[in-house]
Amino acid sequence: MLRYINVRSSQRSEFIDITEKINEVIKEAGIVSGICYVYVPHTTAAVTINEGADPSVHRDIQNALTRLVPQEMNYSHREGNADAHIKSSIIGTSQLLIIDEGRLVLGTWQAVYFCEFDGPRHRRVTLKLIADK
Amino acid sequence: MLRYINVRSSQRSEFIDITEKINEVIKEAGIVSGICYVYVPHTTAAVTINEGADPSVHRDIQNALTRLVPQEMNYSHREGNADAHIKSSIIGTSQLLIIDEGRLVLGTWQAVYFCEFDGPRHRRVTLKLIADK
Amino acid sequence: MLRYINVRSSQRSEFIDITEKINEVIKEAGIVSGICYVYVPHTTAAVTINEGADPSVHRDIQNALTRLVPQEMNYSHREGNADAHIKSSIIGTSQLLIIDEGRLVLGTWQAVYFCEFDGPRHRRVTLKLIADK
Numbered sequence: 371m372l373r374y375i376n377v378r379s380s381q382r383s384e385f386i387d388i389t390e391k392i393n394e395v396i397k398e399a400g401i402v403s404g405i406c407y408v409y410v411p412h413t414t415a416a417v418t419i420n421e422g423a424d425p426s427v428h429r430d431i432q433n434a435l436t437r438l439v440p441q442e443m444n445y446s447h448r449e450g451n452a453d454a455h456i457k458s459s460i461i462g463t464s465q466l467l468i469i470d471e472g473r474l475v476l477g478t479w480q481a482v483y484f485c486e487f488d489g490p491r492h493r494r495v496t497l498k499l500i501a502d503k
Numbered sequence: 504m505l506r507y508i509n510v511r512s513s514q515r516s517e518f519i520d521i522t523e524k525i526n527e528v529i530k531e532a533g534i535v536s537g538i539c540y541v542y543v544p545h546t547t548a549a550v551t552i553n554e555g556a557d558p559s560v561h562r563d564i565q566n567a568l569t570r571l572v573p574q575e576m577n578y579s580h581r582e583g584n585a586d587a588h589i590k591s592s593i594i595g596t597s598q599l600l601i602i603d604e605g606r607l608v609l610g611t612w613q614a615v616y617f618c619e620f621d622g623p624r625h626r627r628v629t630l631k632l633i634a635d636k
Numbered sequence: 637m638l639r640y641i642n643v644r645s646s647q648r649s650e651f652i653d654i655t656e657k658i659n660e661v662i663k664e665a666g667i668v669s670g671i672c673y674v675y676v677p678h679t680t681a682a683v684t685i686n687e688g689a690d691p692s693v694h695r696d697i698q699n700a701l702t703r704l705v706p707q708e709m710n711y712s713h714r715e716g717n718a719d720a721h722i723k724s725s726i727i728g729t730s731q732l733l734i735i736d737e738g739r740l741v742l743g744t745w746q747a748v749y750f751c752e753f754d755g756p757r758h759r760r761v762t763l764k765l766i767a768d769k
Binding site: 505540542543544545546571572578579580581585588589591592593595596597599629631633636 | 671684685686687690692693695696697699700704726727728731732733734736741742743744745746768769
């Protein structure tokens with residue numbers, strides 16, 4: 371089944387923890403074990419899994435990406451967000467997650483982050499949930 | 504079910520839009536809703552999802568990757584394509600896509616690109632289609 | 637079904653070929669065709685698919701990542717492994733693989749590598765195996 375999560379970013383570059391929102395959707399759907407595909411239908415955003423405990427980690431990831439792919443360069447794309455498109459392809463627009471015991475199976479320190487690279491904006495994340503047979 | 508798409512690149516670095524080829528395979532297979540795994544069985548190529556409307560976007564992505572990972576450096580691998588292997592791991596060799604209403608579910612601006620990093624060559628992309636129960 | 641592979645790294649940065657370990661798990665599970673999700677539940681490690689024949693390739697990938705994301709920079713995260721977190725998000729913590737004829741479907745030169753970025757450590761890789769209907 372398909373479900374949607376709405377995300378609102380407030381900065382140009384921002385990682386937003388959507389782990390609990392996904393767990394709520396899984397709970398409402400009543401899925402005990404299966405798969406959850408997290409899909410970002412945007413070309414200047416992405417989704418990654420990384421440390422959720424210390425927010426300095428996702429700031430470091432954002433800073434590293436901006437150092438490697440600066441906003442201002444001699445890009446062909448003239449909308450001022452070529453960097454955001456490039457970051458999107460480097461990080462990727464989907465993640466696959468395992469559902470067990472009615473929740474996402476994540477490592478101790480892992481959280482799922484929506485990666486905004488061209489905010490602030492309203493964004494949508496698509497979830498495809500598949501229950502085990 | 505497994506299906507294959509043939510891709511022919513004409514440059515060393517080239518992004519080739521395979522969205523409609525995938526949609527044709529889905530249509531022929533008669534799958535209305537499910538999952539489509541796009542898998543690249545090559546080590547110097549990749550697959551990404553990014554903007555399909557303005558071709559300058561995928562040129563910017565290729566240029567950024569080449570700036571970060573130049574073809575000529577002191578690589579250990581002596582076949583002249585170490586950069587292509589590195590780009591392949593940065594972008595990734597697979598994408599998962601959702602099928603709904605007989606077509607890929609993509610955002611408004613999204614297209615699926617086969618990423619050639621060591622062309623020109625003939626390449627093959629593997630699709631695994633899984634219909635919902 | 638969920639299965640686990642144990643990995644022991646002996647260096648800070650190290651790519652470990654886990655292809656045959658995964659094939660053994662598939663064989664023991666008796667799955668002939670389906671899907672295998674490879675999931676790394678760690679935030680300073682990743683999983684990638686790249687050339688298995690020449691070990692210089694994965695050394696080049698590691699060196700390129702270290703050149704782009706050095707261990708020592710002005711990171712906010714104070715545990716000395718911010719670089720490993722960043723590399724983990726660039727490469728990604730999961731791969732999806734196709735199972736056919738009782739084995740992983742890989743290209744001629746492909747192998748599945750567990751990517752250690754903050755070793756040496758004991759690590760675990762989660763596999764979710766789904767047989768075709």
